Amino acid sequence: MWPLFALLLGLAVGSFLNVVVHRLPRGESVAYPPSRCPQCGHRLGPWDLVPVLSYLALKGRCRYCARPISPRYPLVEALTGGLFLLASLFYPPGVEALLVFLFLAFLVALAFIDVDTFELPDPLTYGLLFLGLLASWALAFPLPFRESLDGSLMAAGGLALVAGYGNLFLRRFREARAEVPVGPHQVHMAALFGALLGPGVGMALAFLAWALSARTGRPVVLPDRLTLPLLPLAFLLAPALGLDFLESLKGSLLAAGGLALAGGLYWAFRPLPEEEEEPVAMGYGDVKLLGALGAWLGPYAFLALFLGVFAGALLGLLLRQRKLPFGPYLALGGVVAFFFGEALWGAYLRLLGV
Ligand SMILES: [Zn+2]
Incomplete structure (x- = not known):
């Protein structure tokens, strides 16, 4: 029945x-x-x-x-x-x-809205994120709270950095206009400082840059041309500062994710600007969706991302379509990872003979 x-x-x-x-x-x-x-x-x-x-x-x-x-x-x-x-x-x-029904319902709505509008509405991405965190906090389901929070921040931080590098290469290293008071620049700063000094300090310094930008009305940031190329060096330098490589990577992703999700929340709640002002700030729809998946999947959010990229690339080739929304593939990856993540990961390890 x-x-x-x-x-x-x-x-x-x-x-x-x-x-x-x-x-x-x-x-x-x-x-x-x-x-x-x-x-x-x-x-x-x-x-x-x-x-x-x-x-x-x-x-x-x-x-x-x-x-x-x-x-x-x-x-x-x-x-x-x-x-x-x-x-x-x-x-x-x-x-x-x-x-789980709620998780699935949010993903179906997000996927089809993205198909129609190329947007992932904040009430749904943040709704799914906070529902996952709340359930983990209150019931330790689907994950212990700590794993849910870390998963959410690291997944969002990871995809925000991928987007940051992608934009830097696409613009051929011309500096993007920094958004006031908060935008991707602070996310990249958080990643760099987080890699060297741990997630707490990384986030604190980036929040300081955010506060100074808000105060002065002008961007108080380090250029992307500096922060993004320095980040891989920071991972190599971290052992000299007493962090091992994985700690450094984790600190970087946690700090970047914290800034990306907090910044997105700021823009979501900001009162609508006057007409003619530049509309969407930060964007980051996919980043927020992956952050939400992280709250439900923990580290398996990265499997969802991998499956989403794979499915998207495959279908993009089959349909020979250039501009495809990524949300539906992320949602699909999220559903597969939620039900079959551990089984897939186990099968993969067996394949490697581990
Ligand atoms: Zn009719």
Whole structure:
């Protein structure tokens, strides 16, 4: 009975996620008004809203205007139902299963919003992040709190640094404009100081740069051309300062992740600027999503990233499409790593003969 219940619940939640995916990026309420046909605006009755079955019964057309309904709607419902069914095979009924359902629902919404808009909304990425931290803190599920926090910061820090190096190479080492009061420059500073002096000091120095930028209204930062090339040297130098290589790497990623996620939170809560000002600051949507996955997966977030890059590259080649949103692949990698991460890692180690 439990898997059947999970499937039906997933279908119903998938139907709600269609509404979230459609309305959240437009800033509309997800609770009201009731669903309408996007083509003719006719209000939909209960018989038009039965997950998957309504679509099949109506042969993919609106009951009122007979225009085609996007197959996306039943697809999202069936996908969510399938994922909930999968979760029910791993977790018995209870609060843990409920948390896993929430994890999956957030990822489905994020993936499809990214497909539509090339954006990952802060309420969903930070919602997923804080839900993971809160569950770990209160229930030690899915991870002990410390692993959840470290996983989140290190995963976000790692991807923020990858983005930093990517931008530096793409711009051929021309310095990017530094954002006031906080942007990637402080993240890169945190990584460098964190590698040499540990995550606490690394973060403190970068927060100081943030505070001075806010105070003076001008960027108080070290240039990326300095911090990013020095970072690998810092890892090599760290043993002289009493940190071993892994400690240094961990300190760097923790500090960078702390700055990236705190900076993102600042921009998310900042009141909307006047029109015509530069819109999105920091970006970092994928960084925040991977940070959220880290809160649920711990170090397996890096496996999620690897799987996401692999799937994205594979599909990018198959579809011969240049511009693909990365969120759906990260979400897919996150789901696979959550259920099968340990099994995959074990199989990989056996393959290496370890
Ligand atoms: Zn219609």
